[in-house]
Amino acid sequence: MKSDVSKLDEVNRREFIANAAKACLGVGLFPMAGSYIHNNLKALTPGSRPATARYVIYLNMTGAMSHLDTFGPNPDAPDIQGPTKSIRTSADGVILSENLPETAKHMHNAAIIRTMSTSQGAHEQASYLMHTSYLKRGTIAHPTFGSWVSKLSGNINTTIPMNVQVGANPAGAGFLESKHGPLPIGNPASGLANSKVADYLDQSRFGGRLAMAQKMNQSYLSRYDQKQVRAYSDLYKDAIKLMKSEDLKAFDITKEPEQMHELYGSSNFGQGCLLARRLIENQVRYVEVSRGGWDTHDNNFESVATNCMDIDKALSALLLDLEFRGLLKETMVVLTSEFGRTPKINPRDGRDHWPYGFTAFLAGGGIKGGTVFGKMDKVGRNPEEGKFVDPASLNATIAHALGLPLNDVQYSPSGRPFTVAHDGKPLFDILA
Amino acid sequence: MLLFCLLPSWGQNAFRTFKTDTGQPFVGRVLSYEARTFYVQGRNGNLFAVPFNKVSPEDQKYLIQIAPKLPKGDPRKLNSKDGQSPAPSTEKPESSSTSENNDVAPKPSSPPKPQFRPGSFFAYKPINLGQDPSMAVEAEQVASLPGPDEPVDFDKHILPIMAESCQSCHKAPYDKNGRTIHPKAGLELDNYNSVMKGNLDGTVVEAGKPNESYLYEVITLDEEEDMFMPPKGGPLSPEQINAIRRWIEEGAKPSTGGGVADMSKGISFHDHVFPLLEEKCLDCHGEPYVKNGRTIHPKAGLRLDTYEWIIKGNLDGTILEKGNPDGSTLIAVITLDSDDPEIMPPKGDPLTEDEINMLKQWILEGAKENPSDTFAPPEKEDVVALDSSDKKESIIDKLSKRLNAPSKPQMEAAQKSGALVSLISVRHSMVRAEFSSGPTLIKDDAIGALSGIKNNVSHLDLSRTSVTDSVLGEVKKFNNLTWLNLKDTSITDRGIKSLSKMPYLTYLNLVSSKVTDESIETIAGLKSLEELYLWNSKVSKRGFQDLKKALPDAKIIH
Numbered sequence: 004m005k006s007d008v009s010k011l012d013e014v015n016r017r018e019f020i021a022n023a024a025k026a027c028l029g030v031g032l033f034p035m036a037g038s039y040i041h042n043n044l045k046a047l048t049p050g051s052r053p054a055t056a057r058y059v060i061y062l063n064m065t066g067a068m069s070h071l072d073t074f075g076p077n078p079d080a081p082d083i084q085g086p087t088k089s090i091r092t093s094a095d096g097v098i099l100s101e102n103l104p105e106t107a108k109h110m111h112n113a114a115i116i117r118t119m120s121t122s123q124g125a126h127e128q129a130s131y132l133m134h135t136s137y138l139k140r141g142t143i144a145h146p147t148f149g150s151w152v153s154k155l156s157g158n159i160n161t162t163i164p165m166n167v168q169v170g171a172n173p174a175g176a177g178f179l180e181s182k183h184g185p186l187p188i189g190n191p192a193s194g195l196a197n198s199k200v201a202d203y204l205d206q207s208r209f210g211g212r213l214a215m216a217q218k219m220n221q222s223y224l225s226r227y228d229q230k231q232v233r234a235y236s237d238l239y240k241d242a243i244k245l246m247k248s249e250d251l252k253a254f255d256i257t258k259e260p261e262q263m264h265e266l267y268g269s270s271n272f273g274q275g276c277l278l279a280r281r282l283i284e285n286q287v288r289y290v291e292v293s294r295g296g297w298d299t300h301d302n303n304f305e306s307v308a309t310n311c312m313d314i315d316k317a318l319s320a321l322l323l324d325l326e327f328r329g330l331l332k333e334t335m336v337v338l339t340s341e342f343g344r345t346p347k348i349n350p351r352d353g354r355d356h357w358p359y360g361f362t363a364f365l366a367g368g369g370i371k372g373g374t375v376f377g378k379m380d381k382v383g384r385n386p387e388e389g390k391f392v393d394p395a396s397l398n399a400t401i402a403h404a405l406g407l408p409l410n411d412v413q414y415s416p417s418g419r420p421f422t423v424a425h426d427g428k429p430l431f432d433i434l435a
Numbered sequence: 436m437l438l439f440c441l442l443p444s445w446g447q448n449a450f451r452t453f454k455t456d457t458g459q460p461f462v463g464r465v466l467s468y469e470a471r472t473f474y475v476q477g478r479n480g481n482l483f484a485v486p487f488n489k490v491s492p493e494d495q496k497y498l499i500q501i502a503p504k505l506p507k508g509d510p511r512k513l514n515s516k517d518g519q520s521p522a523p524s525t526e527k528p529e530s531s532s533t534s535e536n537n538d539v540a541p542k543p544s545s546p547p548k549p550q551f552r553p554g555s556f557f558a559y560k561p562i563n564l565g566q567d568p569s570m571a572v573e574a575e576q577v578a579s580l581p582g583p584d585e586p587v588d589f590d591k592h593i594l595p596i597m598a599e600s601c602q603s604c605h606k607a608p609y610d611k612n613g614r615t616i617h618p619k620a621g622l623e624l625d626n627y628n629s630v631m632k633g634n635l636d637g638t639v640v641e642a643g644k645p646n647e648s649y650l651y652e653v654i655t656l657d658e659e660e661d662m663f664m665p666p667k668g669g670p671l672s673p674e675q676i677n678a679i680r681r682w683i684e685e686g687a688k689p690s691t692g693g694g695v696a697d698m699s700k701g702i703s704f705h706d707h708v709f710p711l712l713e714e715k716c717l718d719c720h721g722e723p724y725v726k727n728g729r730t731i732h733p734k735a736g737l738r739l740d741t742y743e744w745i746i747k748g749n750l751d752g753t754i755l756e757k758g759n760p761d762g763s764t765l766i767a768v769i770t771l772d773s774d775d776p777e778i779m780p781p782k783g784d785p786l787t788e789d790e791i792n793m794l795k796q797w798i799l800e801g802a803k804e805n806p807s808d809t810f811a812p813p814e815k816e817d818v819v820a821l822d823s824s825d826k827k828e829s830i831i832d833k834l835s836k837r838l839n840a841p842s843k844p845q846m847e848a849a850q851k852s853g854a855l856v857s858l859i860s861v862r863h864s865m866v867r868a869e870f871s872s873g874p875t876l877i878k879d880d881a882i883g884a885l886s887g888i889k890n891n892v893s894h895l896d897l898s899r900t901s902v903t904d905s906v907l908g909e910v911k912k913f914n915n916l917t918w919l920n921l922k923d924t925s926i927t928d929r930g931i932k933s934l935s936k937m938p939y940l941t942y943l944n945l946v947s948s949k950v951t952d953e954s955i956e957t958i959a960g961l962k963s964l965e966e967l968y969l970w971n972s973k974v975s976k977r978g979f980q981d982l983k984k985a986l987p988d989a990k991i992i993h
Contacts, residue, residue: 049858053831159855160871249875249899284899286871327992328922329944329968406860 047156054406055435056335056368057159058283059152060290062276062318065130065171066297068340068361069354071383072307075117075343075362076100080381083346086304094373102311105319111373112322112331113366114433118377120391121342121358126298129341129358134174136395136425143415146177146184148398149289151423153183155407160286162248164241167282169275170293178415181234182241185291188254191274195254198246213243253285254278266320273317280324283334288405297340303353314338322366331367335404339363339397346383359384363397369404371435395427403429448501450478452705454491459722460741462705465501466510473498474510478710479626480590482510587682589627590690596675597624600665627689628714642687645680654679702797704742704804711790712739715780742804757802760795769794830939831865831893834915840864841888849888852881859893865915869896879906889913898922898944904930911937918942922968928953934961941965945972952978959985967991 071077076089076098089098092110099107106113123129128139135145146154153165153176168185176184188195200209217236224232245251252258256278267273275292282290294314299306318338325331343361344354360379366372377389399409402423409429412420448464453475455461463475463483471487487495506513587593597605605624608617622639623629630650633639639650646652653664654671663670671679682688702708720739723732737754738744748754754765768779769786778785786794797803840858841849846866849856853872859865868885870877877900885892892913897906898920907930910916916937922944931954934940940961951973958967959982967989969979979993 047855047857049860049863051861053860053863159869162872248873286869327968327970328946329920329942329966329992332966 047159048408050406050408052406054369054404056370056401056404057333058286058288058290058330058335058368059149059401059405060276060279060283060292060321060334060336061149062314062336062338063171063291063293064297064314064338064340065126065293065295066299066340067126067129067342067344067356068297068310069299069303069307070117070340070343070357070361071346071354072100072304073102073311073362074099074115074338074364075360075379077379077381077383080346080383083348083381083383085348087307097373097375100311102308103315103318105315106322109319109322109366112326112370113336113364113372114370114374114376116363116365116376116392116397116430116433117360117379118386118389118391119339119343119361119363119394119397121361121394124342124356124358126341131174133339133341133394133397135177136398136423136427137421143417143419144175144177145421146179146413147174148401148423149185149291150176150179150183151402151413152289152405152407154179154413155411155423156288156405159288160250162244163250163253163282163285163287164245165288167279167287167289168291168293169278170271170291171295178421179413180230182237188275188278191256191271191278194256194278195245195251198242198251198254200246213239250285253281253287256281263324266324268313268316268320270313270317272313273320276317276321280321280328280330283325283330284328299344300349300353300355301351303344303348325367333368335368335370335401336366337363337397337401338365357383360386360391363392365400365433369435371433374433376430376432389432392430393427395425396430397427399424399427400429400434404434448505451494451497453485453494455489456491458741458743460705465498465505467506467508467513468498468502469508476510480594481626587678587685588690589682589688592678593630593682594626596671596678597630600668600671600675604665631687631689640683640687643684645683648683651676651680651683702793702800704797704802707793708797709742711786711793712745715783715786719780746802755798755802758799760798763798766791766795766798830917830941831859831863834893834917834939835859835863835865838864838891838915841866841891845888849885852884853877854881854885856885856888864891865893866891867894867896867918868892869894870900871896874899875901877901879903879909882906882909886912890915892916894918896920897924900924902926904933907931907933910934914938916940920944921948922946924948926950931957937961937963939963944968945974947971949973951975952981955981955985958982962986964989969993 071084072087076087077084078089078098088101090101090104090107091097092099092107094110094113097110097115099110121129121132123132123138131137131139131145134147136148137145149166149168156165158165164182164186166183166185167188169188169191174185175181186195204212220236224236256264256274259277259281263277264274267277272292272294275294279290279292294310296306296310318336321336322331325334325336340361342356342358345357347354349355360383376392378387379385380387402409407423409424409427410422412422414420448466450462450464452460452462461475461477461483463477463485466474466476466482468474473485473487475483475485477483487498490498601624604619605622606618607623607625607629608615610616618624620634620636622634623632631638631640633649637649639648641647653662654676656663658670665671670676716739719734720737721733722738722740723730725731733739735749735751737749738747746753746755752764755763760766768777769791771778773785780786841856841864846856849868852870853876854868854870855872856866856868859867866888870881877897879902881900882902886909889912893915895910895913895916895918897910899922902924904927907926910919911933917939919934919937919940919942923946925948926945927949928951931945931950935957940963943958943961943964943966946968947970949972950969952975955974955978958964964986965988967982967986968991969982970992974982974993976993979991983991
């Protein structure tokens with residue numbers, strides 16, 4: 004429906020875009036004081052009550068961690084407990100398995116949900132449900148929780164994405180804009196890939212090349228002024244901003260002293276946690292670190308003990324480090340898995356999948372320390388105390404602490420409504 | 436005039452508060468039992484069939500105890516068997532209110548009543564849910580009509596008439612052969628609430644206006660009319676019609692038996708407060724239920740269906756303050772002007788003064804569940820004190836109350852230097868200011884942009900910026916600062932000296948700064964501190980020990 008009038012507008016629009024592109028590019032390349040003005044007043048929209056946490060470090064144990072041998076041992080049920088013993092912790096009435104001695108010293112800042120339950124017993128579907136609060140289906144890709152955090156809260160720090168994933172393949176932003184999707188970091192030691200400016204290019208030549216690329220894009224940009232097209236050039240702008248900013252150094256863990264590396268342990272997971280702490284200091288809101296190797300259908304007890312050596316060291320180091328820097332009160336650390344493992348030990352000395360009654364560990368900001376929610380019965384099937392908490396409710400609890408609106412509806416391109424935690428209800432028993 | 440004898444033919448059990456296994460209390464007395472179902476009668480005459488395994492363990496013990504003394508069988512059937520006299524079931528009470536005899540002579544004008552052989556289905560005298568079986572027995576034997584000077588009592592006089600003549604068709608839905616039989620015309624007449632509620636076409640009783648009350652109209656029609664009530668069994672006696680007329684004239688009030696008189700002994704939650712709430716509030720503030728596949732939640736997330744829920748309140752807080760009726764939200768909303776949109780209950784008449792006073796008195800006495808509970812009025816809390824850890828919120832709240840939130844242009848001006856200024860929450864006027872993007876570019880002058888809103892700033896994050904000691908000279912003017920982060924800055928003791936008088940500061944982060952033991956004195960003077968972080972600063976172990984002694988309540992991490 005193009006009339007002559009709108010054709011005139013089109014010319015003006017082209018010019019406008021051209022000017023805008025140059026202006027933005029200018030700021031990105033030559034950062035000066037005042038160049039990072041927050042024009043988006045929508046960032047951190049206040050909720051109806053003060054948020055108790057600002058950042059989330061989500062430690063994802065992929066493969067289904069055996070809850071009975073880690074965070075949810077049940078000494079009253081020796082048949083299902085197997086050889087793993089329990090130890091006391093720094094919080095009264097809270098026990099952990101003997102595989103986590105260092106973490107036990109931090110339980111006064113942490114809470115455990117022992118009655119998590121999910122409807123999915125297969126890894127992919129359960130992981131999807133845990134991350135998005137929706138069931139996996141062929142009709143739409145839902146955004147992960149980190150993407151929701153990025154979308155609903157806006158950027159605290161304009162030069163760094165709010166959602167970073169260290170380790171496994173990231174699930175994406177779903178139907179939200181791709182800038183909310185997780186920034187993938189494969190190997191924490193190598194930092195952010197492809198982010199170093201080539202040495203042979205100095206500033207002005209770099210700027211010149213970018214400007215030329217922008218000029219060649221102009222006609223296309225003006226003809227197809229759509230979200231996805233703009234997203235492409237936005238991606239370039241954001242990348243340049245990040246490359247030119249201080250925050251790039253946050254991704255480089257070699258800047259940390261040797262003792263820090265030792266504190267966290269030399270494992271990939273430990274280094275990932277160290278990177279997570281650095282990113283939190285630079286105000287990235289959601290960092291997820293994954294660790295696999297938990298699918299112990301065979302030889303469960305030995306494998307879990309070995310795995311726990313890594314995560315115990317890293318988790319306790321993370322909590323200690325955050326506390327010493329004064330960041331623990333504002334950072335919520337979540338450690339969970341997509342489901343648990345069977346109480347009954349199978350003939351291969353392993354445990355199989357168990358979606359009923361597994362555990363989640365939460366610590367730090369917004370959490371009432373030293374609390375345990377729920378207790379499973381002697382068979383490990385039904386809650387003896389408390390009630391089942393589904394993944395959507397876990398996500399709702401985290402969102403509530405962050406101050407995100409649980410009823411803010413975002414629409415997919417097809418017009419379907421979605422919320423950050425679907426139908427989950429926050430678990431107020433463990434929230435401060 | 437024979438007073439109603441409420442004793443049925445078997446022993447009277449006392450009213451007792453039962454608890455279901457889901458925690459719901461209900462008040463009733465046990466009449467009889469059949470297999471594992473106990474028949475319990477509520478206060479307003481409703482009859483409930485309670486399965487044994489649905490009550491709490493204490494109640495189960497009680498039931499086991501009294502079971503040997505209880506008759507067996509459905510009380511309705513039991514009653515009819517006992518009360519089965521040679522006279523047929525559809526008789527009417529004698530018109531003379533002074534009669535004491537048990538014989539009832541059928542009215543001359545009505546056709547002869549069918550005689551049923553004993554044991555026939557039709558010979559049952561149906562006692563409907565919502566009716567005291569004993570009352571039903573007496574209904575046909577004793578005239579229950581009010582004398583000329585006596586005020587008409589709904590339970591005593593009107594309900595038996597309805598039980599007799601109306602409830603065979605106009606009773607609560609019941610199951611028959613697997614089908615649910617609904618009351619005729621959707622009108623239930625088995626208890627006061629249903630009578631006053633009417634049906635979908637409207638109310639059948641207009642208080643004070645019998646001539647405008649449909650109920651009165653249909654019973655006074657000519658017998659040949661279509662809408663004449665009752666359609667079977669002949670019209671009501673003139674005395675009964677008169678009783679109903681008088682009742683409506685006097686305002687169609689419910690029975691007040693028991694309630695008012697007992698209040699002199701002290702207000703009991705179960706006897707006085709809860710029935711009132713049940714009647715007026717539970718339609719909207721009851722427990723969540725499923726309707727058409729959707730779960731309907733109580734309004735405002737506030738449940739009032741058990742004592743615990745009433746005390747708990749909802750996410751916004753509690754509705755009562757024990758011992759302080761004037762500070763209780765419950766009293767506040769029921770005493771609003773009747774045209775205030777926030778008045779509770781929003782539909783129907785506001786609570787009467789008696790009811791409001793009763794609630795006030797109950798709260799004043801401590802909002803106890805049982806009159807025997809002890810209640811000590813809370814001691815006056817010193818809200819201004821800054822020494823307990825969960826008062827941090829009330830500091831923010833207090834500070835917020837004194838100020839208005841900054842306006843949009845003020846916020847925009849504050850953000851000119853690259854700060855991100857965000858409100859703590861929509862209910863507070865305090866803001867958090869931080870320099871998160873490109874912090875190393877932030878120098879001391881950046882703080883100038885915040886001076887417009889300096890009194891609103893409660894959280895200030897200067898971490899990783901390039902500020903120097905002089906910035907703290909400006910920061911000390913932020914009078915309402917509670918949270919200050921100077922991590923990774925080059926702040927030294929010179930700057931810290933400026934912070935000697937921060938009355939509300941609770942969090943101070945000096946990690947990786949250049950602060951040494953020289954600042955111990957200044958920091959020790961900040962008595963409001965709750966958290967102090969000194970790791971990787973130049974403060975020594977000894978300095979840390981000194982600070983621990985000076986600030987014993989604070990959490991200091993070194």
